[in-house]
Amino acid sequence: MTASTRSRDGAPATTPSSSEPPGRPPAPAVAHRLDWRLRFAVLALVWGFSFLLIKVGTQAYAPLQVTLGRMVFGAAVLLAVLAVKRERLPRGARLWGHLAVSALFLNALPFSLFAYAERTISSGLAGICNATTPLFGMALSMAALSADRPTRHRIAGLAVGFAGVLVVLGAWRGFSGQDPAGTAMALAAAASYAVGWLYVRRTLADSPHSSLSMSGGQLLLGAVQLAVVTALFTSVPARFPAVPMLAVLALGALGTGLAFLIQYGLVAEVGPTTAQMVTYFIPVIATVAGVMVLGEQLSWNTPAGAAVILLGAALTQRRARPRPAES
Numbered sequence: 001m002t003a004s005t006r007s008r009d010g011a012p013a014t015t016p017s018s019s020e021p022p023g024r025p026p027a028p029a030v031a032h033r034l035d036w037r038l039r040f041a042v043l044a045l046v047w048g049f050s051f052l053l054i055k056v057g058t059q060a061y062a063p064l065q066v067t068l069g070r071m072v073f074g075a076a077v078l079l080a081v082l083a084v085k086r087e088r089l090p091r092g093a094r095l096w097g098h099l100a101v102s103a104l105f106l107n108a109l110p111f112s113l114f115a116y117a118e119r120t121i122s123s124g125l126a127g128i129c130n131a132t133t134p135l136f137g138m139a140l141s142m143a144a145l146s147a148d149r150p151t152r153h154r155i156a157g158l159a160v161g162f163a164g165v166l167v168v169l170g171a172w173r174g175f176s177g178q179d180p181a182g183t184a185m186a187l188a189a190a191a192s193y194a195v196g197w198l199y200v201r202r203t204l205a206d207s208p209h210s211s212l213s214m215s216g217g218q219l220l221l222g223a224v225q226l227a228v229v230t231a232l233f234t235s236v237p238a239r240f241p242a243v244p245m246l247a248v249l250a251l252g253a254l255g256t257g258l259a260f261l262i263q264y265g266l267v268a269e270v271g272p273t274t275a276q277m278v279t280y281f282i283p284v285i286a287t288v289a290g291v292m293v294l295g296e297q298l299s300w301n302t303p304a305g306a307a308v309i310l311l312g313a314a315l316t317q318r319r320a321r322p323r324p325a326e327s
Contacts, residue, residue: 036269043262044278048285050255051123051130052293053247054115060244062234063115068226069248070111070256075219077257082216089217090209096221098203099214103222105196112226113189120182122296127286128168128306129186131279134313135161136194144198154316161312168305215260280310 057066082089090096118126135158142150165187169178207214266275283306290296 036266039262039266040275040278043259043266044281044285046254046259046262047278048127048282049289050251051114051118051127051286052289053251053255054126055118055123055290055294056247057244057251058115058119060239060241061237061248062230063119064112064226064230064234065237066115066248066251067108067111068223068230070252071107071219071223071226073249073252074256074260075216075223077253078212078216078219078260081261082212085212087210087213089220090207090213095204095207095209096217098199099218100221100225102196102200102204103218103225105192105199107219107222108225108229110189110192110196111222113185113192117182117185117189120179121186122290123294124283124287124290124296124298124302125168125178125183126186127290128283128302128309129165129183130190130286131283131306131309131313132161132165132187133190133193134279134316135309136191137197138316140194140198157312157315157317159312160315161309164305164308164310164312166305167301167308170299170301211264219256279313283310 054066057069061069090099114126114130117129138154139158142154169183204214263275263278266278287298287303287306291298
């Protein structure tokens, strides 16, 4: 995920679960050879399969190493595109300081938490936890931003969404069958995204730099942060198995770098309202991929709870209809 100064549905309170670039929105006139629906489907698949790739990567490498590889390969894609377009990275110490904070909460921390979480929980459950990001974002926005006032739809959405979390975890049976620590880390990752988006709204909303430039700088800073932490807390792997290495490469180059570029074009072509709909496909794809590819077990309450979470997220993003003027 990369930072954004606005929500995908155009409402300031929304906190999507996938990356939308910071800075000014891209120019609306963008030519593409592929139909936007096909690119939308590719984006949903790439982000949905990201949780499977994390799971495969952590089978051979430490979670921090998986995250570092993801950041490095993702940043490499964006920096290469910047070079081709002859765009520069942002300038100014203050701006880079804000980007460092956004890189921490939108990339380094949540990516690492998901990697640690998937050592003990399924990739499908991680994808479903990721879908709670709009719920955390709405709750934080209503608490911290006076412009985001509580409404009946938002309060109902939060209640429904977090009830869905309880359904996924099987609260009525004492949360049996789920690892509490792993689930907590996945939910903390979703909350970290929400904190990062709120920070970006307050600090980077008026940046004159392009979305591509800002996101390239953010991923670069996140890679530096992870390089320092990884060097301190892990050792160099003795072996480099091919399949986990390819999973990390795909996670960074496709799930982070290329995915951003696809969404960059989608937002420009069809607008943030349509582009944000990809959020609702991610947990479905993550769950199906985990079951079909990794053989993960699936009980009835997992998809049922995921549906309730997505319903709650949709309610929080619903805009109130304007009241008719009195005659």
